[in-house]
Amino acid sequence: MMVRYRSRFLLVQIVIVGLILVLPTGVSAASTVCFSCHKKENFTDTYVHQPLKKGECGSCHNPHVAHFKGLLDEKGAELCYKCHQDAQKKFAQDLVHQPVRRGECLSCHEPHASGSRGLLRHGLKSTCFSCHTTLQEKYKYTHSPYTKGQCSSCHRPHQSEHALLLKFEGETLCFSCHQGDALRKGHPNYPGRLRDCLSCHNPHGSSRKGIIRDVLHAPYAKGCGDCHAKGKKQVGTEVCLGCHGEVAEKTFMSHTHLSGKAVNKCVACHSPHAADEKTLLKGSQAQVCMGCHEDTRVRYEDTLYKHSGAETCTECHDVHGSNLLVMLKGDGNGICTRCHETQGKFTHPIGEKVIDPRTGGMVSCVTCHTPMGSDYKYELKLSGAKDLCVQCHKSY
Amino acid sequence: MRQLYILTKKAVLLLAVFAGMTTTVQAAGQWQWQVTLDASTSGKAMDMPSALYVDGDKQRYYVVDSGNNRLLSFDRDGKFLHAFTAEGSLQRPFDMVRDEDGIFWVVEKGKNSLTAIDVAAKSITPRVLRDGDHTIVADRLTLENNLFYVLDASRGDIAVLNKELVVEKWFSCADCSGGFVDFKIVKGTVWALDRSAKNIVQLAADGSLKSSFSVGEHAAFPVSMAVGPSGFVYVLDRHEGIIAVFDAGGSYKYSFLSGGQMRGQLHFPVEIDFDPWGRLCVVEEGNSRVEVFGR
Numbered sequence: 116m117m118v119r120y121r122s123r124f125l126l127v128q129i130v131i132v133g134l135i136l137v138l139p140t141g142v143s144a145a146s147t148v149c150f151s152c153h154k155k156e157n158f159t160d161t162y163v164h165q166p167l168k169k170g171e172c173g174s175c176h177n178p179h180v181a182h183f184k185g186l187l188d189e190k191g192a193e194l195c196y197k198c199h200q201d202a203q204k205k206f207a208q209d210l211v212h213q214p215v216r217r218g219e220c221l222s223c224h225e226p227h228a229s230g231s232r233g234l235l236r237h238g239l240k241s242t243c244f245s246c247h248t249t250l251q252e253k254y255k256y257t258h259s260p261y262t263k264g265q266c267s268s269c270h271r272p273h274q275s276e277h278a279l280l281l282k283f284e285g286e287t288l289c290f291s292c293h294q295g296d297a298l299r300k301g302h303p304n305y306p307g308r309l310r311d312c313l314s315c316h317n318p319h320g321s322s323r324k325g326i327i328r329d330v331l332h333a334p335y336a337k338g339c340g341d342c343h344a345k346g347k348k349q350v351g352t353e354v355c356l357g358c359h360g361e362v363a364e365k366t367f368m369s370h371t372h373l374s375g376k377a378v379n380k381c382v383a384c385h386s387p388h389a390a391d392e393k394t395l396l397k398g399s400q401a402q403v404c405m406g407c408h409e410d411t412r413v414r415y416e417d418t419l420y421k422h423s424g425a426e427t428c429t430e431c432h433d434v435h436g437s438n439l440l441v442m443l444k445g446d447g448n449g450i451c452t453r454c455h456e457t458q459g460k461f462t463h464p465i466g467e468k469v470i471d472p473r474t475g476g477m478v479s480c481v482t483c484h485t486p487m488g489s490d491y492k493y494e495l496k497l498s499g500a501k502d503l504c505v506q507c508h509k510s511y
Numbered sequence: 512m513r514q515l516y517i518l519t520k521k522a523v524l525l526l527a528v529f530a531g532m533t534t535t536v537q538a539a540g541q542w543q544w545q546v547t548l549d550a551s552t553s554g555k556a557m558d559m560p561s562a563l564y565v566d567g568d569k570q571r572y573y574v575v576d577s578g579n580n581r582l583l584s585f586d587r588d589g590k591f592l593h594a595f596t597a598e599g600s601l602q603r604p605f606d607m608v609r610d611e612d613g614i615f616w617v618v619e620k621g622k623n624s625l626t627a628i629d630v631a632a633k634s635i636t637p638r639v640l641r642d643g644d645h646t647i648v649a650d651r652l653t654l655e656n657n658l659f660y661v662l663d664a665s666r667g668d669i670a671v672l673n674k675e676l677v678v679e680k681w682f683s684c685a686d687c688s689g690g691f692v693d694f695k696i697v698k699g700t701v702w703a704l705d706r707s708a709k710n711i712v713q714l715a716a717d718g719s720l721k722s723s724f725s726v727g728e729h730a731a732f733p734v735s736m737a738v739g740p741s742g743f744v745y746v747l748d749r750h751e752g753i754i755a756v757f758d759a760g761g762s763y764k765y766s767f768l769s770g771g772q773m774r775g776q777l778h779f780p781v782e783i784d785f786d787p788w789g790r791l792c793v794v795e796e797g798n799s800r801v802e803v804f805g806r
Binding site: 352366367368369371373374375376380407408410411414438439440441470471473474475476477482506 | 549550551556557558559561577578603605620621622623648664665666667687688689690692706707731732750772773774778779796797798799800
């Protein structure tokens with residue numbers, strides 16, 4: 116009895132040792148087989164993806180048959196997240212970089228090997244600029260990290276809890292490099308603690324020394340006293356509205372952006388001192404508006420059909436205040452027919468005399484269209500083949 | 512044998528408890544559309560209604576028809592009764608209450624006023640609300656124990672004013688990032704919604720913070736909230752056209768309704784509130800109507 120147990124135990128040991136010896140040979144054999152057709156030099160560079168380095172082609176590819184191009188086991192980020200599980204969790208939080216949200220890891224990373232750290236496709240600067248094409252490469256005065264293409268000095272590439280995917284909020288980021296007396300000397304008359312650097316400085320560069328933004332608010336160009344009476348640090352909304360009467364009128368509308376806890380509501384969107392363009396917005400409209408309306412961006416970003424120019428919110432929305440739905444500049448017809456003149460004349464009947472049987476309200480362009488974008492042609496709310504029409508025309 | 516008897520008894524008891532629970536759930540039932548407050552019989556459909564006030568004693572719904580500068584009344588069954596324009600003087604009415612003397616108090620955005628309308632005396636008195644140097648930008652309005660609770664849109668805080676419209680106190684949330692956008696008074700405490708942080712905040716009568724919880728995972732763009740008869744908190748998501756439900760401790764329970772134009776669907780809704788009969792009323796700017804849901 117004892118002898119039989121011993122012989123079984125020995126057999127198990129032999130099998131285990133055999134597997135340990137054979138397994139690496141098997142894996143290496145897999146990669147050897149692959150590289151018998153696929154040129155190995157095409158998969159070699161300074162930085163090589165770990166599975167490839169270990170010869171584990173099968174971690175991502177099925178050698179025989181697969182559902183996805185490249186004989187891949189999964190599509191897009193799903194494949195990457197099979198190993199990078201921590202990243203998957205993290206990348207679902209806070210503000211997420213567009214390609215990450217879309218699961219397009221390969222828009223920045225090489226899957227096999229790269230000359231750049233992090234398996235970036237073209238090095239950090241080139242990778243970022245391949246999408247961010249509107250960014251100037253060079254300014255008269257350029258911030259040093261920007262010149263060197265060190266985008267990740269200030270921005271996180273995947274996600275961040277701060278706007279513009281910044282590493283830290285406001286001045287905290289700037290002060291991580293800019294400290295001490297030099298900083299204080301550069302701001303001789305600044306009232307109180309230095310803060311809100313981006314209110315005056317363009318962190319990439321500008322045509323002004325000290326990378327002060329190009330367009331100055333007229334009172335700021337004269338000095339501080341017009342707004343900061345008697346050295347007052349905080350300036351209320353009423354000070355801005357005292358000059359900008361046309362905006363003050365909008366505060367009496369049904370819907371305004373006059374909300375929130377801040378003493379000055381205007382500076383939520385505008386820089387009171389200097390900016391990159393004449394409306395003194397703190398960034399592009401897409402950045403400023405979508406900073407709060409993140410859900411709107413997410414909802415329409417991935418729709419199949421998008422209205423061109425939708426990133427310029429002020430084309431259709433009266434962003435300071437409006438008596439109309441969603442702060443539009445005109446009603447559901449007037450706003451569209453400014454550009455779509457023909458459809459305003461020859462179309463499905465619209466206007467005050469045409470009643471939507473579902474709601475009793477007026478039929479207008481937005482009765483059938485979602486101007487920001489939808490998954491149906493012409494930005495229709497439902498399929499124009501049938502589903503949309505039969506909502507009202509039930510007998511068809 | 513005795514053990515078998517005890518086991519059987521326990522099983523019966525368990526079944527009874529389970530059956531009771533099931534009945535409770537069944538009794539609560541699904542939310543279903545019951546009636547739409549429709550002004551078409553007035554000769555003009557609603558245009559961007561912004562608020563609902565329910566007079567339990569008179570069994571009437573009052574709808575602020577903001578786009579048409581008028582107030583509408585309906586009976587409890589949803590039958591249209593009257594349209595009132597205050598002789599064409601209303602400018603963008605936004606919210607309203609009716610006091611025990613029968614005076615209507617209307618927030619008018621167009622005048623930034625709290626306007627007293629005494630129909631019997633045929634008097635209309637708009638008043639801009641102030642607290643010292645500060646001008647209140649009037650928004651949501653509630654009347655409780657002869658005190659007006661007015662949301663100041665410019666501060667995101669709630670001002671409490673007496674009948675002489677003098678500010679007696681403020682309800683504010685020091686930790687709120689964006690300020691309140693809606694509130695309800697329930698049993699002496701203030702429940703409020705901080706849209707930016709997507710938080711529901713409960714403040715005690717003395718203004719101290721009692722509790723708060725996040726609704727962000729379940730409401731993309733929360734604009735209004737209400738507390739149901741059972742103490743559950745209902746949060747209206749304007750962009751998704753859904754209502755998310757939480758228990759008083761902030762645990763998510765479920766969501767219901769969906770976006771669209773058909774009956775029972777929501778399009779840019781702006782306010783929710785419970786009527787005295789336990790029905791949930793949804794004011795829809797986008798669909799220009801008020802829908803009433805019950806179980």
